[in-house]
Amino acid sequence: MVACKSLFQFLFRRADDRARFVRLVYLIVLVLILLISLLALAFDAATLVVAIDMIFFVVSAAILWLALERSERALAQARRELLERQRAEEQLVRQEEQLQNAQNALVRQYVFMRHIIDSDPSYISVRDRDGRYVLANQTLANVLGVSVDQVIVKTLAELHAPPTAEQFHKEDLVVMDSLQEILIPLEQYVNRAGVQRWHRVIKRPIIDPDGRARQMLAIITDLTERKHAEDLLLLNEARFRALI
Secondary structure, eight states: OHHHHHHHHHHOOSHHHHHHHHHHHHHHHHHHHHHHHHHTTTSOHHHHHHHHHHHHHHHHHHHHHHHHHHHHHHHHHHHHHHHHHHHHHHHHHHHHHHHHHHHHHHHHHHHHHHHHHHHOSSEEEEEETTSBEEEEOHHHHHHHTSOHHHHHTOBHHHHSOHHHHHHHHHHHHHHHHHTOOEEEEEEEEEOTTOOEEEEEEEEEEEEOTTSOEEEEEEEEEEOHHHHHHHHHHHHHHHHHHHHO
């Protein structure tokens, strides 16, 4: 039977050829049955039995070949599905690796950005239209006496004296509404403890893709020591002139 199957596959390599062959066998069997029925009238019963056995053998062989063909197709389909599943799993693994690499890159970028802004001696922050901090560097947190995380969840009114908070918020809205950067060379600042400071202020709108600004970046440089030194220099010059 194995030899017959091998010969069958060799002669009929394609599945369509094998299917057509099986259908042809069935047609031949039907014709033979018809002929035997006609010949049974002319021959004895023994000859008819032999003919029926031959037909049974042919039909059995055809059925067996058909079953083998279906088994091969099922096996081939299972192999294709297994291969597709393996490819899908490999692709999923690659996508997960790419996602993990992207996440790691974002983490590294965030750490790098934090290192840069936290190392800057200026007060760097981003605020929204409600005056709420959405970003702050360590320098600003230090001067406010809180942590960076505590700054981010608070508003101008919660961290600054009322007049100062109102002034800052008005400036922020002007920047976001006009979409124009402003530079204040020297601005007086009084904290909640009543201590006076002098700042150089740069405020820049952060423009969204739709052309609107919902946040703005503030970079404030403390010029208090420089202002005191300049005032002292002016005072000494005035005293010197008074002595001449």
